[in-house]
Amino acid sequence: MSGMVELSAHEAAAAISAGDLDSGEYLDTYRAAAEGDQLNAYLCPIDDEPAAPPDGPLAGMPVAIKDIFCMEGVPTTAASRILEGYRPPYTATAVERLQQAGAVPLGKTNMDEFAMGSSNENSGYGPALNPWDRSRVPGGSSGGSAAAVAGGLAPWAIGTDTGGSIRQPAALCGIVGLKPTYGSISRYGMIAFASSLDQCGPLTTSVRDAAQLLAVMQGPDPRDSTCTGIEAGVEVPEPGASLEGLRLGIPKELAGEVEGMEAGVRDVFERNIALCEELGAEVAETELPHAAHGISAYYVLAPAEASANLARYDGVRFGTRSPEPADLTEMYEQTRAAGFGAEVKRRIMLGTYALSSGYYDAYYGQAQKVRTLIARDFDRAFADFDLLLTPTSPTVAFELGARAADPLAMYMSDYCTVPMSLAGIPAISIPSGMAAPAGGGPELPVGLQICGPAYSETRLLAAAQALEEALTFDRAPALGAGS
């Protein structure tokens, strides 16, 4: 039985389809693992009997679902107390597509409340823990999905990425995380944080797994007018992919020049670049002159959109409501004061301020201009390079509580991932080595981020596959995550 979890998900799916692996047994194994979750990775298990496995490519495959995806009748909270007890009346398109392909939702995973955070400490239900070191954060906001996959509590998972929320936890947990091109996968049913940035994507133990989940979930959706899908489709890379002749750029602003980057992370990244050259890629430094302003622009735009997206949690129609308000205003104030956590409130206030009359041009307007400039920077870079490489996170997994008191330090966790979100382009993080944290201690996973032009997923995944094979990263944390 233990050999089962050594298979990557797409291998297991193939074995199930070929009749070499019993899907019921496979599901039970993961249900038991999820049941014994000691990482607080799951907020809510789903143990509905799976519908008779259809002939889909994911027939019988369990999948963990970030608690940001609505599922009809299944408690869905986005890790917020304000949605405690909420059971959506409908199912998100991304989940529906997985189910249509035969996948079986295993449970709803923990996350930072409304996806706002980089450590999972902003969950209204306690943080998920990093399976490599339970005193450390798994990253965020899709920390529960990353911890579940890295800890063997799910063969794979889906999450969402707004400024790095798939890639950064994937890096910190030593797994693969893919943020596709904005508009590849429908956002319908995905609880909104920042609508112009939010994108669904897979967290997996292999590049091929990520490609397979993307292939199943992507495509236009009449219920999301911003969703166009990837018109050319997604090819799952074959083993033996090559980097030969690929032009790879290293944007200095997101690599060598990153302030606060740990020496260990820097070393791993340099070894990764050397490996790319060995594999036949042409590697050169390039620049993204405005990328350094990404975090500033992001922390205006995302909170601005969030301030509107979170206005619907008013206690009127769903979720929690203040028990004895004297009047309407008090009902709003008490419901929201009790229901939202500190970070969510901070961002609502930031966003409200940025959109206020008299401040709009200086903040929101200016940030939009920066966003445009960053997108142009990428366009220019992609004229010379097929793909760009950066470290995913400036640091390895940090200790619980280390940045909780300093929001700005926390925001810097997304320094290398935010520019791609602003530009709407695809980016993948793959585990690329191990490094000791700055303060010393056992080595922890480091992620390598690869990004490409919009809709270049097939090329991006092939390159990631080639590197994954060459890197031979040992993906299992030393500690067991389940009981």
Add this chain to the structure above:
Amino acid sequence: MASAYEPVIGLEIHVQLQTRTKMFCGCELEFGAEPNTHTCPVCLGHPGTLPVTNEQAVEFGIQVALALGCEVAPHSIFHRKNYFYPDLPKGYQISQFDIPLGSAGSLGEVRIHRVHLEEDAAKLTHTGGSGRIHGSGASLVDYNRGGTPLVEIVTEPDIRDAATAREWLTLLRTTIRQLGVSDVNMEEGSLRCDANISIRPAGTETLGTKTELKNMNSFRFIERGIEAEIERQRGIVESGGEVDQATMHFDPASGSLTLLRSKEFAHDYRYFPEPDLVPLVVGPERIEATRAGLPELPAAKRDRYESEVGLNPDAAAQLAFDTELGEFFEQAAEQAEQADAKAVANWVTGELVRYSRESDFEHPARTEASVAAVASLADLVEEKTINRKVGREILARLVSEGGDPAAIVEAEGLGALAGGDGALEAAVDAAIAAEPEAADKVRAGEMKAIGALVGAVMRETQGRADGGEVTRLLREKLGG
């Protein structure tokens, strides 16, 4: 010194579009349905839901914009207008802001500032109090209306008095009704009007501080509300005060105005582009195709009635702006064989309207008088079977009792005494005999005196004689 100040009025009109489904979801629209039976996760603002623009609403919006002479933006976007209220499930209304669908148009004498698309709020009912939220026992929300497509029309401040505001709004309503995109019914709320009002010393150009007047749910209240607000502002200014920017509420029952919101409590709506929707792209071919498909609109119809039918401006506007009456007229003119369109129009806009009012009918096109009867009546007068006076009497009867005018004339012997009829000649002779002095004067060329003779003939014939024919006979006999 009432004339020392000039009112400046602009209107903001909301029109519910009669699409099959809502603006951003697939829920069907049905006025008066059981509360909360036409809702879905999208229009209830459930987490994770997204809006998708209703193409039919966009088409209707383009039609309205074109009918109001606007330029249609090739590329317009939606914004979020943020505020908290229980009738607004998402906490923001999806509306258009800096780039509206239509702009820079005009209807009649009033310029149109902008025409844009948005979604309606849900319907709130406050129970156990004044009917307003403060002091009510409970507030009930019906989300059926939430998400109904609306077109908002904003005029330039081109109106100078309340009566004109009302009249112009009638033209707007007829125009939109003609398009068939809304039933524009004020009582049911499918047409709503707010007014921005300020006053300034007559002859000056600078705009004074304006107030916004809300909740005028009938044409009569619009006129009364605007009048009341103009008087209120005039009172303030004449006693040396200054008008404060505010939103006022007009209470139709008492005719009084109350302060809804002062400037300090004005909303900051924090508009920003709606990231869940893609821009509305309207190409030139589509604009031209929509323009070509527009029906004849009231303003054009009024011009045609003036230039082609020869009606005076008031009658032309009356028929052009009242679709139902216009339709009645068009049909009657079509059916009339002798009377021309102008003669029929005069009967319709004159006597038919007057008698229907006197008999308290709701609308002149909905009395007992049928289109055929009015057409036939106009013919009977035109061919001089009856004279105008008898015609009026018959029309009055048609309005309240209905019937066929020819049959009434026949049955009651109201036919005019025509020239070829010996009876008329006999009556003329009798009149000359009875009024010799007048007859002499006419013989002497003093034509004013003929009136007395005509009057005598009319008395004799109980008004059935044709006045023109009587005069002709008198002149023939008296050599005048």
